[in-house]
Amino acid sequence: MLFLGSLPGRGNDILTGAGATFPAPLYMAWFERYCRDTGQRVIYDSVGSGAGTQKILKREVDFGASDAFIGDDDLAFAPGKLLHLPTCVGAVAITCNLPGNPTLRLSPETLVDLFKGKIQRWSDPRLARENPDIKLPDLGVVVVHRADASGTTFIFSDYLTRVSNQWRNTVGRGKTLRWPVGMGADGNPGVADMVQRIPGAIGYMETMYATARNLPTVAVRNLAGQYVTPTLASVSAAAQIEVPDDTRVYLANTSAATGYPITGFTWVIFYREQAYGQRSPDRAQRLANLLWWMIHDGQADTQGLHYAPLPPEAVAKAEAVLRSIRYNGKPILGE
Template sequence: MKRAICGAVAVMVLSACGGGDGASPAQMKQKQQGGGGAGGTTTLIGAGASFPRPIYDRWFAEYAKEHPVRVNYQAIGSGGGIRQVTEGTVDFGASDAPMSQEELAKAPGMVHLPTVMGAVTVAYNLPDLTQPLKLDGPALAGIFSGRIAKWNDPAIAALNPGVALPATDVIPVHRTDGSGTTYIFTEYLSAVSPEWKQTVGAGKSVNWPKGLGGKGNEGVTGQVKQAPGAVGYVELAYAREGGLSTASLRNSAGQFVQPTVEATAAAAENLGGLIQQHPDFRLSLVNLPGAATYPITAWTYLLVPPHLQDCGKARAMAGLVRWSLNDGAAYARELHYAPLPDAVRGPVLQKLSAITCGPAREPLGNG
């Protein structure tokens, strides 16, 4: 899938798939100050999370077919995206984790715009296993803490009665970069395991007790594919693209659920009230109620300053976001993401319309 996407956008999106002239987001922004481009094209520079990269690549390419807007997006990890947008070296950042109070102190008013919902899967490499592995939160915390060292450990066997589990060593694989996917995964482990919360905790980067590291969702996917016995956490699109097996996780209702678009969307059924309590959208979606809900669900954010100097770029970005949340929803499902439900999409578009631009601080509005 990714090769096809990259081939389609190699010219339009520059280095989003590793091509272009090799310039960093900061260098690209310096080249494109003022929003200009060949033939009146507006160029937007963004950087951040790898979690949404497949859908962002698709959105940016499809939008560019009908609009004079091209996007250079580099998936450098959520931590890098937050840093770049805070420093003003990109037009927008992207993160799967909301900015912390400490980070917001350096970038007051940074607007968090959810774009799609996704599932963080537990992907594993056990070639002789013929049925999906079942895991719960405590067992998963035991695996990534190093306390569970063999796949036939009693804690895993109890969740998989009648299954011939191999005596293979468990090889946990984690992210090495500052990662929103890591934040989501460790936030879940902290919610279901008091021991994990106390000893490791949640964050975009944590001190992993054990395991191998990989950069980006791509790096973790590659490590899991190469090593029998390996297990890692990756966004659903990467697990499906990589042909990885994914565990069924026990949710808060006690049901074992596979990561699917439908199970991700099920988590959204309870978001109406939460949005009212968190109008800035900085809230956790892990371990939400519902028998059909996949428990490691999250949305991913675009991070946009509350005021943009260049109205041309600001309006181009607003048009792209509006199209993505409306017309782009069908592409999201194709690539294993759940579109935002109406109860979320409406407030997100209202938040977008309140961003201002130019010397007169004009609101972007709904146009």
């Protein structure tokens, strides 16, 4: 049976986290609600997945947050064993600024050619063939990508790498890339603002940021040959996979017939052994309480902010991750 311990009262130490902008709207809503319900304040700095990973590696925050899990090579250099806790499922939406805000249909091949700069005008015949019912303008294509180290970029480039050998061999995947073409902006909000401002722009961002700005999302052709937009149903379908015990798994290029192909988990990252630095048992307990709440009570808030809740298998694996947290070798949560 799980033991959460006593909840903190108002005025107790603030918990801190930093990282991904991808889930930031959800995290902000969560932490406001959690403070209201429990009195525990949480400060989250949405500095991007790359910066958040560095902050937890340096033990500057209670938890980092990233849409790209930390690989084995980097984990080996961490000062302690790091754990990954999935918190929700989100989609990387492709959106563009065209007259009339049409919902475009794009194949993986066309998407690659757009972001490689091989398609330079929206009147290109390849786009017209996929969108025969849309009158596309003779307007230049302006690619907008992330300038900072980004988990959103990792999810998107992981997808492009899976669908294109050419992309894999020339650009690859990562939180930062040497983009063949385009303009950079910081954070999901920066990309969304730039796409909204520039006629002919195309960019990628977490769905919430497109929805908040009334930007149309592209229907991307999945492995089953279906053109799918990022919706709660299509994102949830993509997440119905086997989750490993350490929860580090990517969802891109799903085989689900109704699944949106550019989908991913997002994680919070923290140390298994919480007795380090000046951390107290109470602080470790309060962090564990918060994380348990996020994968249970907090899931009720996901859909209203255009994220999908964790599937049951992911919740079960996340519970096991949390039960492994220790303070001086002793479990913080009940077995």
